[in-house]
Amino acid sequence: MKSPTPLLLVLCALSSAWLTSDASAEVRRYLYCSTPDGAQVEGKSGTGIVIFDIDNGHKFVRRIDIPIFMEGLRGFTGCTETKSLYYSTTNRRLGCFDLESEKVVWDKQYDRGCDRSCITPDGKRIYAPSGWWYLADDSGMVVIDPKDGNLLETIPVNTAAHNSIASLDGKFVYLGTTTTLTQFDAGTGKALQTISPVGEVGVFPFTVTSDNSKAYVCLGKHVGVDVVDLKEGKVLHRVFAINPDTEEKIEHRTHGAGMTPDETQLWISDQEGKRLYTFDMTVSPPVQTGHLDLSMGGHGWVCFSLDGTYGYSHTPDVFDVKSRKKVATLKDEHGKPFGSSKFIEVHVDEGKVVKVSNEFGLGRVHAGK
Numbered sequence: 001m002k003s004p005t006p007l008l009l010v011l012c013a014l015s016s017a018w019l020t021s022d023a024s025a026e027v028r029r030y031l032y033c034s035t036p037d038g039a040q041v042e043g044k045s046g047t048g049i050v051i052f053d054i055d056n057g058h059k060f061v062r063r064i065d066i067p068i069f070m071e072g073l074r075g076f077t078g079c080t081e082t083k084s085l086y087y088s089t090t091n092r093r094l095g096c097f098d099l100e101s102e103k104v105v106w107d108k109q110y111d112r113g114c115d116r117s118c119i120t121p122d123g124k125r126i127y128a129p130s131g132w133w134y135l136a137d138d139s140g141m142v143v144i145d146p147k148d149g150n151l152l153e154t155i156p157v158n159t160a161a162h163n164s165i166a167s168l169d170g171k172f173v174y175l176g177t178t179t180t181l182t183q184f185d186a187g188t189g190k191a192l193q194t195i196s197p198v199g200e201v202g203v204f205p206f207t208v209t210s211d212n213s214k215a216y217v218c219l220g221k222h223v224g225v226d227v228v229d230l231k232e233g234k235v236l237h238r239v240f241a242i243n244p245d246t247e248e249k250i251e252h253r254t255h256g257a258g259m260t261p262d263e264t265q266l267w268i269s270d271q272e273g274k275r276l277y278t279f280d281m282t283v284s285p286p287v288q289t290g291h292l293d294l295s296m297g298g299h300g301w302v303c304f305s306l307d308g309t310y311g312y313s314h315t316p317d318v319f320d321v322k323s324r325k326k327v328a329t330l331k332d333e334h335g336k337p338f339g340s341s342k343f344i345e346v347h348v349d350e351g352k353v354v355k356v357s358n359e360f361g362l363g364r365v366h367a368g369k
Contacts, residue, residue, distance in 0.1 A: 038072030043339020081123035255300030258361015
């Protein structure tokens with residue numbers, strides 16, 4: 001048998017390269033950001049959803065205009081099961097945006113407000129807090145059917161119901177209210193435990209490990225977190241960030257805490273100081289390891305790409321988690337730096353949605369997702 005000609009070898013090599021390239025490019029990763037943010041003016045850009053290509057330097061892809069977003073976004077959550085994003089606005093509104101048809105499926109207003117809601121991974125129940133601004137006795141959550149937006153039930157909890165998280169294993173829902181963290185059964189909405197006091201004052205963001213063993217709740221008077229033991233129902237540690245310039249505690253609120261998916265690092269936001277402070281989570285209590293400077297102030301938020309490569313905040317800055325270096329700047333179609341604290345990672349394979357992330361920086365070691 002004759003040996004392959006040089007030309008045939010070249011063609012085979014090119015064919016192999018094309019096949020490899022096509023296989024690696026099948027699933028594309030995008031960052032879906034909503035605007036305008038109802039909690040910050042910095043970085044806003046018109047109305048709707050602004051999409052960035054994670055696999056192409058976080059370059060601007062396109063905008064989906066949704067005029068009702070002009071009311072200001074309070075929450076932005078998503079679900080792989082339903083292939084949808086759910087938005088809440090300052091005008092007591094909650095709606096469903098189908099990622100594949102790119103249409104608003106339903107949009108409704110509720111008697112009480114809708115703050116940063118969450119949806120159970122099975123796509124069966126949305127839990128929407130009534131809002132940090134709502135202080136009446138019936139402050140708590142409304143439970144909504146994701147299919148049509150119909151109200152299923154109301155759950156009075158505590159004043160100023162603000163942020164909610166559905167655990168990735170589908171077992172629990174967590175709600176932050178005034179200096180209180182409450183854990184619910186995700187399937188029934190029954191309160192399982194109430195942990196109080198948590199934090200210094202008011203109600204602020206938090207994050208939860210994938211085994212539902214610990215929560216990290218932002219403080220209201222300092223940059224730092226309370227470390228909460230969810231098994232024992234108590235605060236284990238209060239951890240403060242130390243300003244390296246003054247070697248002192250930082251006396252203003254924290255709004256934003258997220259852990260890397262491997263649960264080795266905790267990043268917390270100092271939006272007033274335009275910094276993110278980083279901590280080693282492999283020791284207890286967590287130990288401060290450094291900080292990252294931000295290009296602007298704003299609402300404060302921290303989240304990570306699903307693979308743990310990139311760190312995001314409420315600013316246009318995209319950080320490489322390993323090197324701690326800024327590797328990209330989010331910019332809209334006009335080249336203007338874009339910032340929002342409402343963003344979701346979406347994976348698409350040949351036009352079909354295959355994965356939707358969580359807007360909180362949740363641990364994923366035990367989640368398998």
